[in-house]
Amino acid sequence: MQLKVDDVLQRMKVRCTNELTPIPTIYEEELVKLRTDDCNDDTQELVENIPTFPSCKNIMYNKRKKNLPVLPKTVDQINIDGIWTRTTKGDPFLLADDNTEGCMLIFSTQKNLTHLSAADIIYGDGTF
Structure with a gap:
């Protein structure tokens, strides 16, 4: 047994x-x-x-x-690449990785952006 x-x-x-x-x-x-x-x-x-x-x-x-990347301790250590930049279907998901003034990452798919651009009203959260 x-x-x-x-x-x-x-x-x-x-x-x-x-x-x-x-x-x-x-x-x-x-x-x-x-x-x-x-x-x-x-x-x-x-x-x-x-x-x-x-x-x-x-x-x-x-x-x-053991298979996950180590969590970064500083902004400079943030490096997103490989499978972490794509959806489970393989579509691009990391649209922007800008580290010029702090770190700004933008995650979305083209399909999501199409839906967003077609919306009459867009609501935002206070964290943005």
């Missing part, structure tokens, strides 16, 4: 490393995969032996952290 539990936990860790899906969602999805229509006593026992999310979340978050 412990080998099966370890296999499920390993799948969770691999997904945490390879995906940006929220970690609690990964945990829940992997448990749901175990609960199929042909669920039997062995499957129920396996589910009961899987550690709870609070007891294994640190391991999964540490796996995720």
Whole structure:
């Protein structure tokens, strides 16, 4: 039984490393995969032996952290490139990266800008 539990936990860790899906969602999805229509006593026992999310979340978050860029401590250290400049569909998402007077990053897609330019009224938040 412990080998099966370890296999499920390993799948969770691999997904945490390879995906940006929220970690609690990964945990829940992997448990749901175990609960199929042909669920039997062995499957129920396996589910009961899987550690709870609070007891294994640190391991999964540490796996995720290894693939994420280090958080910058100063404005000069901010460098956004690669997959972080594109949407999940591969479209450009970082439209401007201006560091002339402080750091200003503009994130959007061309489709979003088209919708915005067609709007009759635009509301802004006080943080802008």
